[in-house]
Amino acid sequence: MEIKKDDLTRAEVAELIKEHLQGVTLSSPPESIHALNLEELRRPNITFWTVWEGTDLTGMGALKEISCSHGEIKSMRTSSSHLRKGVARRMLHHILEEALKRGYNQLSLETGSMDSFEPARKLYETFGFKYCGPFADYKEDPNSVFMTKELR
Template sequence: MDVRVDDPNNPALADLLRAHVAEQHGNVPHGFAFALDADALSGPDITFLSAWDGDTLAGMGALKQLDATSGEVKSMRAAPDYLGKGAGLTVLDRIVATARARGYRRLYLETGTTAAYDAALALYRRAGFVSCPPFADYAASPHNQFFMLDLGEN
């Protein structure tokens, strides 16, 4: 798979991104879903990535800079035909590598608590993410959980 920096407004990504945002907002009560749409993912503090299998979109994800030493994983999603086939891991590996190259010491993520998030949680835990308190502007709730990956001193 080829992972590349991409524009979240790329029409080839629209259906997957739209489905991601709709699902995230559908899995938790109003006010507890933090999935970003294409405009928000276009911000200067976000690096948006897409994974391709030839000409077929396999997945996407983003890295949001929180401060000079930390970032947040955002908008991780594998395309339906690529679920369980390594697209998520490929994108996550690139996000982690980018964070390390930038000298980040920590990488965070926020996700839901229902069974719909089980596969993603397994991926994050396999990658070394561990539970942590809320970070940035997030608040603890029964609908959200928080993880951190210690990248060490760079």
């Protein structure tokens, strides 16, 4: 498995982002969807990576800089054809390493509260993320779960 910083120009990357957005749309009401589209992922405060197995795109993830000491995990997704191969675990490890290199004190995320998001929540828990209240510009929402991890 190889993780590469991505410029979001390849068709297969756009397709995985589309799959991600469709997946959250099926599980969440529109007002509770915080997933980013292709253009939003190109913002200068976001770094986007893809995970490859040879020529197969297996997953993606992004790190958004909230402040010089606080980052947010965005757009974590494993391709539906590569589930349960450790792709998400590998990407999460990579994002954590990058957050430490940047000197962040805290790494946070928002995910869904519905059953379909339980595997993601369990993964974050195994990496030491704790449940918390809304951060940055988020508001309290019964369809959202907020998690954070102190890095220092």
